[in-house]
Amino acid sequence: MGIILKVTRNELPEREIELTVELIDDDLDPFMDRAYQKVGQQAKIDGFRKGKVPKSILNSYFGVEYIKNEAFNIGMPSIVQNAIVDNADESVGRPLVNIVSEDPLTLKINIGLEPKVTLDAYREIRVPKEPVTIPEEQIEAVITDLRWANSNWVPMERPVANDDQITIDLIAKVEDKEVANQTDVVYLVTEHNNRPVEGFHAYLLDMVLNDTKTFTIPFPEEYEDKEVAGKECEFTVTLKDVKAKDLAELDGVIDLGVRDRWVGITLAAYTFGQFLFTPVLGTLSDKLGRRPILLAGLVSNSIFLLAFGLSGSLWFALLVRFISGVGNANIAVSRAYIGDVSKPEQLAGRMGMLGAAFGLGFMVGPFIGGVLSNPADVIGGFFDTEFWRDYPYLLPCIFASALSTTSLILAYFKLPESLPKNKREISIESPLKTIKSVFMNLVKVKDLSKSVRLLVLINAIYLLSFTMMHATFILFTGMEIMRGGLGFDAKMNGYLFAYVGLMGVIVQGGLIRPLSEKFKHRSLMVVGIFLTGIGLASIPYLQPEPLLLSLIVLTFISVGNGLFQPTQNTLLTMESRNLNLDLGRVMGSQEGFGALSRVIGPLLAAFIWEKTFDGGGIWTYHTVFHICGILMILAILVQFKLELKTSSTA
DSSP states (O other), X not given: OOOOSEEEEEEETTTEEEEEEEEOGGGGHHHHHHHHHHHHHHOOOTTOOTTOOOHHHHHHHHOHHHHHHHHHHHHHHHHHHHHHHHHOTTEEEEEEEEEEEETTEEEEEEEEEOOOOOOOSGGGOOOOOOOOOOOHXXXXXXXXXXXXXXXXXXXXXXXOOTTOEEEEEEEEEETTEEEEEEEEEEEEOXXXXXXXXXXXXXXGTTOOTTOEEEEEEEOOTTOSOTTTTTSEEEEEEEEEEEEEEEOOOGGGOOOGGGHHHHHHHHHHHHHHHHHHHHHHHHHHHHHHOHHHHHHHHHHHHHHHHHHHHTOOSHHHHHHHHHHHHHHTTXXXXXXXXXXXXXXXXXXXXXXXXXXXXXXXXXXHHHHHHHXXXXXXXXXXXXXXXXXXXXXXXXXXXXXXXXXXXXXXXXXXXXXXOOSOGGGSOOOOOOHHHHHHTHHHHHHGGGGSOHHHHHHHHHHHHHHHHHHHHHHHHHHHHHSOGGGTSOOOOHHHHHHHHHXXXXXXXXXXXXXXXXHHHHSOHHHHHHHHHHXXXXXXXXXXXXXXXXXXXXXXXXXXXXXXXXXXXXXXHHHHXXXXXXXXXXXXXXXXXXXXXXXXXXXXXXHHHHHHHHHHTTOOTTOSTHHHHHHHHHHHHHHHHHHTTOOOSSOTTO
């Protein structure tokens, strides 16, 4: 406003400042007219009406200084506000204003500043745990609440009882005048339900289906509808439906203290099945051909995906996941198939396409699963039934099974056998004997060449590190921000996984071929290990904001993995060919050791996480991810001992 002549800012201790404001008479001009108007309205001067007294008369009658004082009182809030806005915009609270001089007019304004908050090493702060004794009855109450929250409403054919959910038609009359007429009203019968009036629920007890009951209840004097307050109301109720809670079984209530351990066990059940049967299927494919093994795996997928959706208990779900892992132990057979039909210069690109397919599934799968889960509530309509409420994850399993069945049909009619009969072994051991010899077959990997052994070892170490991260990543992103996590919900985690999948598709589906033509496969493999290790070790240092930092770390992981998987498989395939080794056996050994890593990784990570995420010093939630980084360093060190018979271009 141009009213402040001079402002001097002085910093005081304890986040306070002092503004000295000097004014001259001209600075009060914007407020003088209002001052004259105010004084003129209040003055009683003979010969003049209120508000019509000339300024000269007011000056002579009251004095100019009096008018200036009124102008100052009127303008002081604006003067103070402008001084603070222009010179102390970071201030907080109410200012303290004092007049320290009248010639020139000088103000002192004291006001506090925003506190400076520095969060130094807050992630290392730990609140010590104090032992807590919880009464048994309190535990029982919580369990009952959990059972209630996780149970469904089941139709009943008995009289109405407390805690039932009923459907009624309702007519209400006051003084023979109808005040309400409602149909299909859903009502919870409980003493805590005082609608539409206290005591209403008691009249509904013991009613039977299709029964009609009429009763009278007075509205209280303080009822919100004053037209019916204090008057008697005649209610006519017709009962149309009765439902009661079918309390969830206690088996479904899991101690949260071992939740993380079960995460690891669930992930490991699938890979344990793969571990046991990958060498078996790899060996069988060398004897029977690749096609029947691949078709059998697709049949298994189609069946047991449905079975998993129909799981009614944790143990049945774990069993189904194990059997599914057995059926999907043919990944090595898929890679062997690609090795059978590919020339050396085609291997990297085709292995990359296989990896891109996995990445595409990794990207699309979480979204489809999230959309189709719990269809009774999310989709409604046809799915709004008790059946779909009992099996909330069946629909995505049906969708997945349908995709697997489609793949089975296409493979049956379009997938030829890749292994000629003259290259197959004739003798076939019994499946039981082969299963018993799985661990011995893993031991016999020492009979393979040193280069093949080291490639298998590098892959096993890499997968051990990667699966440890996979088991704990969501635990970290979902952990509360105050405890050091990111506080992400399931939707945000879905976006992150989709991004990882997208990057995997880009690298393995598009970039790996030109990169492998320009650089050695071995160099790309090492770079992939290095980038993945940097990404894994950086995870615990992420913050909720900015999100770009999280995307950068995930880019390191996805690009590193996209480089490692196809190049390592290409090196292993080429090395096996040059050494005249059975490709199915070699790939089976790699997948067996890889499956072993995928079994141990989640279990080890869940155990470490459970024991350290509330710890201190070096034993914190950081520990798992640091171990992941150390394992990647170990994988790089192992490759220095790798001497390939493969050409230098590899």
